[in-house]
Each structure stands twice: as structure tokens, then as C-alpha cells.
Amino acid sequence: MKLLFVHQNMPGQYREFVQWLADTNDHDIIFLTQRKKPPVMKGVRTVIYQPHHRAADDAYELVKTWENAAGSGFGCAMAAQTLRDKEGWIPDIIIGHVGWGELTFMKEILPDVPVIGFFEYYYSVTGGPVGFEPSSPPSAHSPFIMQAHNTVPDVNIDRVELAQCPTEWQKNRFPARFHDKMYVCHDGIRTDKLLPDPDVQLGLGRLDRPLTRADEIVTFVSRNLETTRGFHQFMRALPDILAARPQARVLVVGGNDTSYGGKSKHPSGLRGQMEAEVGDRVDWSRVHFLGQVPYESYQKLIQISRCHIYLTMPFVLSWSLLESMSMQATVVASDVAPVQEAITHGETGLLVDFFDPAALAAQVVDVLARPDAYAHIGPNARAHVVKTYDFLTVCLPEHLRQINALVPADKAIALPA
Template sequence: MAQDPLSILCIEPHFPGRLGATADWLVRKRGYRCRFYANTPEAREHWPAAVGQGLDLRVFGVGGVAREPAVAWSRTLERSLCYAYGCWEVVDADRPRPIDVVVGRSAGLGSSLFAPVAQPSAPVVNLFDYYLDPHRNDLAADDGPGASPIYTHWRRSAAAVELLDLENAALAWTPTHWQRSLFPAEYRDDLWVCHDGIDGRRFDRARRNGPRTVAGRTIPASSRIVTFVARSLDRVRGFDRFWNLARALMKARSDVVCVVVGDPVVHRGLDVTFNNRDYRAVLMERAPLNDVDRLFFLGKTPPETVAEVLSASDLHVALGRPYPVARSVLEAMAAGCVVLASDSPPYREVLDDGRTGLLVDPDDPDAVLRAALSAVDDPAAHRPLGEAAAERTRERYDQDVCLPRLADRLEELTNSRNGR
């Protein structure tokens, strides 16, 4: 073990992003000191509690193409280098000491790429989310056949930053085995699988007698609440499939209420057709709801509201394309929700059909509706699924299970560098 709590330097384009919760846990539970460098911090209501209490946030700027709100795919590498250089400028000017280890998130932007120039003695640990295949996963099947050559060529080169970060890392780390399987065989064996976990303390399935309240709205106990949660409402996360299911459910049952959390504007370059567009408005025009009063859009909400929504949910829908499973799915499991998800490899890694959730072919609307109706028709019969999902989350995906493993690896890496 290290003689003293580690001092770590975290780098991610956005804060809190993915590493914010990890840094918060390491500070609170292990006594680490953390300097977190990010380009775009979210509103303070989304910040973890440790900010200012051992977790210090530093914002770095970027220049050139990185400042543009929409960047052509062909300029992705240039944009990534702008982020990495902007971060290096601030780290080099600050010269924070001591730094035992650098923890970065590649996220297609490689912001930790130049960190060794400013911190040559600190090993770099990189978190990898996704290795983009030119022809498979995410929306490749939906958009690939009719996409422009510019887009298809970009997909063939988009993983360049991940390859640079893989070469730069003393430890390459990814959350799931499915995510690991996406990477080239030359790197796959060196990728360490460890989920960064969720904060299970935020979720409580205790039901109160009488009406439930979601974001200030009172919902009768007799209603069936169906939920969807994502950072933005896009096709990668299956919002189009949820929309069609919601329309069918509200037509079939007058007591169904749907609650949606997420930014209606698509913020994912992978969604070439709808990026930077209000996708909710697009769907509203293409397939209007038969009862708009029973679908609540909460927009982007703080973590406390997400927990409230999931704790009230009777059925949580996650019909996403093949892509890393959203944290909100694990949070729904932790809240004891019955989760209806796509029967695809990323979801099969975290859910077992009929034991901890319901897996369906997302391209079979009739099968999706049957599964959803079975859950809302008889919540009591399906409650064991939610209870088993919550237990699985406690055993495999809670921060207090996952992050001690990460802390141990960080300390082993630092000790070996220091000859301890």
C-alpha cells in the first residue's frame, strides 16, 4: 500500500463527466487529493460533494476548431489535439505538485495526451469507453447504407485518438467485457476490466402510501409509471423506440404515465442525421402523441431528481443500440426497477432475461409491447425482477464494490514506479 493517500490528476473534457464520481469517491473514501482538469463544467447542482473538500476543479480552454459548436467529422483529430494542448497549457502553468498518477478519460478527445510532458514521472491511467467500428454497433446499421462518404470515411479513422491513448497509458481500463471486446486484439489482453460503479445510496425503493411525487408532480398510486433516462434523447439510447412504445402503452392503458429525463437536443456526433437537433420535436411532428398530458418531459435534471424518478418507476425502458450501457440503466437496477432492455451483447452482460430484467428484440415492436404490458399489468408479479436487479447492482456495480479495486490498482502502479 502507498504510505500516504495519493495525489491524482484527473483529466476529462467535461465535468463531472464519467470520472467526477470516481474522483469524488476516492477523495471521500480513501482520502486522496484530486486536481480535476476539465474544459466544460456542468451547473453546480451536478457537481459531486467533494468539490472544494479535497477535489479541486480547474477549467482549461481550447482554441482552434475545438471552439466551434459543430466540427466536421474529418477534423476530429485536430479537435482532439486542441483539447489535449489546451489542457497541457494549464497543467504546465499550474505545475501541480505532488502528482502520483494521472487518470484520464479518452472519450474520443485524448485530453491527457500531453500530460506526461508536464508530469513525466506520473503514470497515466486511461479510461476507455468505446472503440468505434467502421461498420458495426451504434447507428451503423441504421445510417451506414445511406450515409455520405465523408461520414463513412470518418468512421474508418475515428479511433485514432483511442490508439494514441492506448499507447500512452501505463494502465488501460474499460468498464465491461463487451467494451473490451471492441478493441483490436493487439491491445485487448492489456485492457483491465473494472466498472467505475454507481452510488447506490441515492436509490430507495420504499413506497409511501398514497400518491407518488415526481419533480413536483403528484401521480396517483394506481398509475403505472414508465421511465426513460438519458443524457440526451437520441437514437443511440433508443429514444425513438421508447417513443413508439409510449404511444402504444398509453393507447392500451389509460393509467400509464411516461416520464422522460434528458436533453431533447441530440449531442452525439454518431447520430449523423439528428445531431444538434431537437429530436423530441422531430418525433412529435412525425408521430404525435395521443395524450400529451401523460408524457412528462423533465429535461436535464440534477441527480436527486433522477433518483426520485427511478424510485417511482414501475418499468424502465432501455431499448438502445449496441453501445456501452448507460449509467442510468444500472441506476434503475439499483432502484429496483423492472428494466426492459434490448436483447444485445452490451445489455446481456448486465441483465439476465427473466431473472434480473426483461430482454427483447428492439426491432420487434409487438414483442416489445407485449413485454411492457406484462410488466405494467401485474407489477407485483414482476417485482422479484427488480429486487434481483438491485441485488446484482449491490454485488457487482456499486461504487463501494468497484472503486476499491481501482484504488488498489492505482496504489500498486504508484508503488511499483517508486520502487516500494
Template sequence: MMRILHVLDHSLPLHSGYTFRTRAILHAQQAMGLEVRGVTGQRQLDSAAWSTSAATLADPEVAEGLTFHRTPGVPKGLPGLREWGEITALARRIEALAEEWRPDVLHAHSPALCGMAALRAGKRLGIPVVYEIRAFWEDASVGNGTGREGSARYRLTRQLENRVVAGVDAVITICQGLQDDLVARGFDRSRMAIMPNGVDLALFGSPLARDAELAEGLGLGKGPVIGFLGSFYPYEGLDDLIAAMPAIVEQLPDARLLLVGGGPAGDALRRQAAQSPASRAICFVGRVPHHEVDRYYALADVVCYPRKAMRLTDLVTPLKPLEAMAQGKLVAASSVGGHRELIEHGRTGTLFAPDDPTALANAMIDLLGQREGWDERRATARAFVESAHDWASNVRRYLPVYQTLLGQSVEYAGIAA
């Protein structure tokens, strides 16, 4: 049985988009007959401060049927030295675990700190290394408001990423945009594969009926309801969505906006909403437990993703629109590159110009006013997720990568790569 050790920034029981993608991958690989474990760096313990679901740092720790090993200690020291210390500690932990568990492949997931640690350990151990890029973290820091494009930190992070990509045996990206950017840097496309974001339909593919009591308690009325469920980062463009609400309500007086989640932009968004002429139509719920998210999806007629135009959103495909499609929701989104990879305008969703509240409002008014086409579009979008973005089938794409590195041709659970 092939053994894959996934090298991670953080994992379950912490909750984030990063950990949910990891969970889906590992569960799907287990179902396919692979033996998988994860190992996390020192940021797992650091991350406990921002997660209400964090547990003590056990090693190993079993969460939702998955085994994770931990790297002791916390990041410390001056910038640069701190990150190098994280790489060193994680590389040592990988080597020690490999002596015990004997993985066939080290599968590192971004950020580049994980990739560099796996690369160092893999070279010492003679184990092939796969590096999977979910986003360029220097661009993510710009989008999160914690970094500046072109800064010394930005350039150093990019250089480290390039060094990892050049050194590993194979590279996987979550979308075409990231792969194209690497090719533009001079890397060989033949060493790359794409593993797109997906949805675990076994967990997320059975939409709930609308809870009328919950809707009444939130003041949503009969709607229509525009929803957003996710993290409140500046790049998500929720300020544009709030700015569009007066025009939407002018044409559709019963329309409501439901915002579920939280994050760095949360306080500013609440102030903006309070000052809006459409304030009565805007409802903030805050963060909800992950197992209750589908209750709030069920309240929305349209789920809207008004991301700002920037490198991060142009290069990276998000997970949330796929979740909304799986839940049988209409999807509307800004026409940034990451959304265009997932959404076909007029067929699986509606696209509108980014950074433009007027364009957003007009798109929503048109969509909400054409109910006769809703059922067909929802069914088309759901079928798209089932055919192209179900983890149970998508995870098979890893096998040719692994087997090429190992010189194998093996069937797992009746599936030939």
C-alpha cells in the same frame, strides 16, 4: 499517501453523465485514503454554454468537496489544428500542476485528447499514465448525430485512440465490450482492466415514496407508468418507445409514458408524440435538477431503455439502468450488447429486440401484466447493484493497477489491493 491526478474533458459543476461518474470515482477514492484532484481541458469553458449549472472558470475550483484545476483558453483554429492545440494546452497545464502538486499517477479519462495530453506530460515528467476509456468517441459522435462512420474525422479519432492506448502504461475500460474491441485491434489484454459503471448508493440508494400530488399534476393517474429519465439522443430509441405506446394502451388503457430530460431529439419526439393515437398517454417533463431526479423515478413502475443497435450501444454499458435498479425500479431494455452486460433477462430485467416497436410493446405488456413477480425482480436487481456496481467497493479495482505501475503494495483505509 498516493496522489492521483485525473485528466478530464469536463467536470463539476457542469452536470452530465461524464461528470457524475467522475464525481463518484473521486469521492470513493478519497474515502479510501487516496489524495485526488482533477484537471480539465479547454472544453470545460466551452461546455458552460450547454450547462445551466455552469459556474465561472475558477482555478482551482472546489465543487462538492473535489478540487479541479483548469486549462485556460478555448479551442480554436481549423479542425485538426484545433484539437492539437487543445492537447498542447492541456499537457502544459498538467506539467505545471505536477511541478506544484507532485502526483504519483496521471489517470486520464476519454476522449483521446485527454489521453494524449497526459501521455505527453507523463513522458516528460516520468510519471506513469493510466488511460480510462468510457466510450469510443468516434462512435459516440455517430450516435449523437454529429459524425458519420468511416468519415475522415471518424478514422482520425480512432487512430488517435490507438496511439494513446499503445503509449500509456495501463488501460481501463468501463465494460467488456470496449476491451474486446481493443483486443481485436491487436492490443494486449494483460495491460487492461475493467472498471464497470456504478452507483453511489450513499447518494442514490434510498428511493422516495411516490408523490401522489406530482403524479396527479402530470396526469399520470394510477398507471402503470413507463418512465425514461435521461438525454434525448437519437440512439436512445425513444421514437420506438413512443411508437409502441398505441399497442400498449390498447391492452392497458391506463398506462402512461413519462419522459424526463431533453436533448437533440427532443423536438422530433414531441412532434411524434403529438401525432400519436396515444398522445394523451405520453407526458414530457423536460430537464429537472439532478437533486430532484429521484422524485420522478418514484413515479415510474418500469424504466425503459430502448437503445438502437449500433457500435456505440453494442460496446458501451450505460449508467442509467443501474440507477433505476438502485431506485428499486423494474428495468426493461433493448437487447443490445451494452445492456446484455448489465441485465439478465427474466431475473434483473426484461430484454427485447432493438429497433422493433412491436417487440417493445409486447415485452412491456407482458411485464406490466405480471405484477406478482415484481417485488422479487426488484429485490434481485437491487442486490445485483449492491454486490457488483456500488462505487464504494468497485473503486478498489483501481489500486492493483496503480500499485503495479508504482511497484507498491500499500493498504488504504484498511483495504489491501
């Protein structure tokens, strides 16, 4: 089969799926992306395209999202047209993320090719991160800006045959008129690779020996240290955690930029702001900020953790939560709707009020002090992720079934044995 994948930041949500397809050696795969230095994926041909237009920094806010989306969509369509006209390459199916407008004009170039779009998020001033924190209420203009962002999914639902949504919570963010085209299936977690390791060791530069599972390790992981992912609440819990557990060490992974939501006005970013807020109430010799680390190091960090903290406002669920559960971490997480879909309190994880750092600290301290009382959490978490989110046995077969329903029978992809 000829498959065209589209994502501005290749591979995005298609990391496992594209590589599995390529490894079968049965398919002709092209990936369209804006990423200047995309990863090399064996068996996948990468085509880099440029947006035809970008909105000016001072563009009118209510049309800026659509202006950028239209520019990306037209640039992407022109790249597909070049493949069609110069090489005669026409895919059997197109699979891509709709969020940046890249699929918007594909039907003008390839009208008979079915499209599966990844629909990630629908904006509003209720139920999500906007307006969630009382200290940061939405502005008078926020409802208009949120609705302007929704122009892209509103247009693209009519440009696809199917819409993939990774969780029920995300699906339910979209209006009911979207739902008939939607199927819910996560990207998939490689539980066969993300395993616990009782013998894991992790070296840190300022320590004279590697850390092991015998150490009292607390972990916090986010792409960037930001309010949407609760970094500020995590930092407010640190003084109580470290005071109660004098042997504990805290390992923090994440960059100092902002992926979602507003940026801190502090000159050193949110990390600097929170370090100043908690000040000398924290024993900084036991807190290790590791920045953004290689994937192998991240795995070891989770495998070594006695208590892993995952905080988020109501927003798209991080891969790191499910990956941590797959590695049998004892997770203390924020008690918000998207997390509740993955964690049952007391069974597959522990849920705390996002706005209560004292409760967060108390729960983490109890996990550190009484690990045997929580020994069931990690194995239960892994069993749940294997059953619900495993890539090879759950998510991959479902994605293949959805693709096969849109293509001729002689093009169907065989389900894994």
C-alpha cells in the same frame, strides 16, 4: 498521494471516485478540466485549462478529430507544466479520459508519472450504432471517418501504463493489441444510496395529487431524446401502451438535443418529429415530458415507476440503466450486446427487439397488467448490480488495486474496510 485527474467535462466518470478520495482527507487532488463552471467538490482543487487550438468548422473531416485532440492535449499539457514549474506540483499518478486527447502529451511534461487512461469506445461501421438501423445505412465515407476517430485511442494506448474500460463489451470493441494494458471495471454505482422507496411520492404540475407506487407509471430516461437511445422506437410503442392501459401515465426525461449520432432534420427536433408521426394515436394528457430534471427528482421518478423502458443501439451503457436496476426497477430494455452484459432476460430484466415497437409495447403492457408475475425482477436486478457494479465494495477496491500497483508502496491508498 498527489493525484491529477483529467476530464474535459469534470467530473465525468470520476464523480464518485474523486469525492471518495477527497473525503479521506489524505490526498492532494487537482482536477484539470475545460468545463467553464465545474462543480465544487470539497477537497478537490479545480484548474480550468483552454485548448491550445480548435479545428475550424470546415476542417478536413479525416483530420478534424485529431486536430481538436492535439489542441486539447497541448493545452492540458501546458497546464500541467505550469503546475510543475510554478508550484513544484508533480503528481504521483495521472488518471483521465483519453477520448478528447487530453492525456496525449502528458509524458512530455511528466515522463516518470504513471498514467491510467479511460478508454471508452473504439469506432467501426459494424457492431455499434453506425449502420445498426437499416433506415440509416453508413455512407461510403463512414469507414474512413470512423477510423479517423480512432486516431486518438490508437495514439494514447502507448501513452498510458494502464487502460480502464467499464464493460467487457467496450473492451472487446478495441483491437486485441490494446487488451494487455486493459482492465475492466465500471465507474461504480452507489447502491447504498440508490435504493427502492415504497413510500415515494412525486408531484407533477398538471396533477392535483402526487403520484405514488399505486399508480401505473411508465418511465423513459435519456440525457437527450435521440435515436441512439431508442427514443423513436419508444414513441412508436406509446399508442399501443396507452390504448391497452387507460390508467397508465408515461414520464419522459431528456433534453431535445443530440448527444450521440445524427440530429433530426425536423425543426422541433426528434421529439417534434415523433409527435408528428404518432399524432392523435396518443392520449397526450397522459404523457409528461419533463426535460432534464434534478438528480433527486430522477431518483423519485425511477422509484415510482412500475415499468422502466431503457432502449439503446449497441453503444456505451448508460449509468441510468444500472442506477434503475439498483432502485429495483422492472426494466424493459433493448436486446443488444451491451445490455445483455447487464441484464439476463426474465431474471434481472426483460429484453425486446430494438426494431419491434409492437413487441416493446406488448411487454410493457404485460408488466403493467401483471405486476405480481414480474415482482422478482426488481430485487434480482438490485442484487446483480450490488454484486457486480457497486462502487464501495466492488469497483472502488479494484481501481485502488490498479493504482497501487503503479505507485511506490509508501504511496499506496488503503483499501476500504
